[in-house]
Every structure is written in structure tokens, then in C-alpha cells.
Amino acid sequence: EDQVTQSPEALRLQEGESSSLNCSYTVSGLRGLFWYRQDPGKGPEFLFTLYSAGEEKEKERLKATLTKKESFLHITAPKPEDSATYLCAVQANSGGSNYKLTFGKGTLLTVNP
Amino acid sequence: DAGVTQSPTHLIKTRGQQVTLRCSPISGHKSVSWYQQVLGQGPQFIFQYYEKEERGRGNFPDRFSARQFPNYSSELNVNALLLGDSALYLCASSSVFRARRTDTQYFGPGTRLTVL
Numbered sequence: 001e002d003q004v005t006q007s008p009e010a011l012r013l014q015e016g017e018s019s020s021l022n023c024s025y026t027v028s029g030l031r032g033l034f035w036y037r038q039d040p041g042k043g044p045e046f047l048f049t050l051y052s053a054g055e056e057k058e059k060e061r062l063k064a065t066l067t068k069k070e071s072f073l074h075i076t077a078p079k080p081e082d083s084a085t086y087l088c089a090v091q092a093n094s095g096g097s098n099y100k101l102t103f104g105k106g107t108l109l110t111v112n113p
Numbered sequence: 114d115a116g117v118t119q120s121p122t123h124l125i126k127t128r129g130q131q132v133t134l135r136c137s138p139i140s141g142h143k144s145v146s147w148y149q150q151v152l153g154q155g156p157q158f159i160f161q162y163y164e165k166e167e168r169g170r171g172n173f174p175d176r177f178s179a180r181q182f183p184n185y186s187s188e189l190n191v192n193a194l195l196l197g198d199s200a201l202y203l204c205a206s207s208s209v210f211r212a213r214r215t216d217t218q219y220f221g222p223g224t225r226l227t228v229l
Contacts, residue, residue, distance in 0.1 A: 004155075034217070043117075043203050043220035044156070087155055100146065100169050101205075101218060103155030 002027045002092050006104035013078055013111050021073040021107045023088030033071050035064050036087040044087055078111045117206050117221035125227045126194050134189045134224045138206030145187040148203040156203055199228045
């Protein structure tokens with residue numbers, strides 16, 4: 001069964017203090033790995049899709065990387081508005097007709113001014 | 114451009130009642146998926162529909178059912194509500210179901226269901 005584990009569960013940073021969030025996964029053939037941002041009481045907002053090991057994508061202060069077993073979301077010089085829960089999800093090559101996303105529990109990031 | 118829309122925003126029901134949640138996908142998107150998110154957890158897959166056919170079902174009881182309409186909108190029905198059904202119900206849409214590369218799922222704002 002596909003599994004996604006995110007660490008740490010919660011992270012507090014000072015504004016400008018760079019750090020990384022981890023997403024470890026086991027899946028029977030990776031079709032895609034997704035990062036989403038979720039604000040309290042709202043739906044997840046799409047950030048990145050990564051398809052294969054070695055791939056990297058960037059958006060403003062965020063950079064996502066992928067290896068065969070894990071993905072990292074690097075946050076450079078974060079601002080208070082980056083505070084949110086960051087969710088990682090995988091989609092497997094199930095060989096069938098189900099392209100569900102399997103999510104981790106998320107990392108709650110708080111950036112203090 | 115309008116994103117995924119869901120209605121209602123909030124809903125309060127009592128145990129044993131039935132509820133219907135609605136979702137309209139992004140224009141041009143033909144696949145709709147439903148997820149349940151309990152507080153403090155990541156979303157859990159319930160159903161996926163494409164071209165009005167069920168293409169996947171998660172580990173949820175038969176009290177949960179769904180359908181997709183010709184205009185690609187979708188409804189999620191939950192019968193005989195339990196306290197444990199209290200959650201944020203999320204709808205996600207994507208443009209294609211099968212592709213060489215996976216297609217991103219875009220989420221709506223969710224429906225907050227509270228069962229008393």
C-alpha cells in the first residue's frame with residue numbers, strides 16, 4: 001500500500017530563516033509527487049508536481065526536489081505569509097483505472113516576524 | 114477563471130441524517146475526485162469519476178456514494194451520518210484521466226460537515 005510520511009509535524013521559523021520539509025514515500029511505481037499548501041479551513045492549493053528522481057522545481061521562495069525515496073521542500077528566507085500546512089501526496093502507476101492521491105499528514109509551518 | 118466550486122460551505126446535520134454535497138469542476142475538466150479530511154490529517158481518497166463513470170473508490174463504507182453529471186459536475190452523498198463523518202469534504206478536478214504524464218488535481222474550498 002502507498003505510504004507518505006512527512007516530517008517534522010510542525011516547524012517554527014523566524015522570518016528569513018531558511019529550512020527544509022521532508023516527504024518520504026513508498027509507492028508501487030511513482031507516477032507523480034505533488035506538493036500543496038493549505039491554509040486553515042481552506043482547500044489545498046497546488047504548488048508543484050515532480051515526476052522523476054533528480055527533478056527540481058522552483059516558485060518564489062520555494063524549491064521542491066525529488067529522489068527515489070523522498071522529496072524535500074526548501075523554503076528560502078521565509079516570510080510570515082508563508083505560514084501554512086504543506087501537504088505532500090503521491091500518485092502511483094496502479095496499472096488500473098484509479099489515479100488517487102495518497103497524502104501525508106502535512107507539516108504545519110509557522111514563520112514569526 | 115473560476116476554480117473548483119463546492120456547495121454548501123458549511124453544513125450541520127444530526128446522526129442518522131443524509132447529506133448531499135455538490136462540486137463544479139474547472140471549465141474543461143472532465144475528472145472529479147472526492148476526499149475527506151479530518152482535522153489534523155491529510156485528505157483521504159473517497160471516489161474518482163471520469164466521463165460519468167466511477168474509476169476509483171477508497172476504503173469507505175457503502176453509506177458513501179457519488180455520481181457525475183453530463184456537465185461533469187458531481188455530487189457526494191452520505192447516508193446514515195455518524196459523528197465520525199464530521200470533516201472537511203474536498204472536491205478536486207483534473208483535465209484528463211489518462212495521459213503520458215499525470216494531470217494535476219486542483220482542489221475546491223471544501224464543505225465543512227459537522228454531525229451532532
